[in-house]
Amino acid sequence: MLKITPYLGILVLIVSIGGLWYPALGYFMLLIFAAIFLSSPFRGRWFCGNLCPRGSLVDFGVSKISKKRKIPDAFRSLWVRLPIFFLMMGFMGYRVASTIGGLNTFEKIGMIFVMMCLVTTSIAVLLGTFLSPRAWCSFCPMGTAQRFIGGNKYQLKLEKDKCVNCKKCEKVCPMQLKICQTGANPDCIKCGRCVSICPRDALHF
Ligand code: SF4
Ligand code: SF4
Ligand code: SF4
Known part of the structure; x- marks a missing residue:
């Protein structure tokens, strides 16, 4: 991991909570998407273990109060992960597409990203607390995408x-x-x- 990895968790809190007042913060998610799609073809899920603010939050914050139980095998199953991936991406795409062209498009799309970040972070924190810190990361759509793009790259x-x-x-x-x-x-x-x-x-x- 990188020297800055433990400190990145604050970013996801700033976007999830500060974004409720300043929707433009939601566009930070575009930076995350770009980093994921630039790194994963060469290093697989490296982003998850080194640069993801949510991963940092669960590893270095939530882990202190986590029950640290076994992650259910079903969470890793592609039968679970792929439907979650397509549902979440489809829902987000639909929300963004139906917002374009209306009033205050910039703020509204920013708020869609903020809400997506807030909801997924809340699920990650709950699962991290009562199951295991990285339980969410076992089926997170962005983790699944990186697995498919570069899962065979930079292997242990x-x-x-x-x-x-x-x-x-x-x-x-x-x-x-x-x-x-x-x-x-x-x-x-x-x-x-x-x-x-x-x-x-x-x-x-
Ligand atoms: S699986 Fe998702 S939340 Fe977890 S570190 Fe990767 S991108 Fe971040
Ligand atoms: S196998 Fe090693 S490098 Fe990969 S996630 Fe586990 S501890 Fe990290
Ligand atoms: S010796 Fe084998 S089991 Fe022990 S830490 Fe190294 S790789 Fe893992």
């Missing part, structure tokens, strides 16, 4: 001959991935926690 590599199966890597993985069994996973967010903690230097990108 496990040197099996060095591994002593201590599972320290899995204990620190915020996405609760089975690193020792499956190694590379398209939902790895490239946070690097497993690499740092491995006592045998068996993991690298």
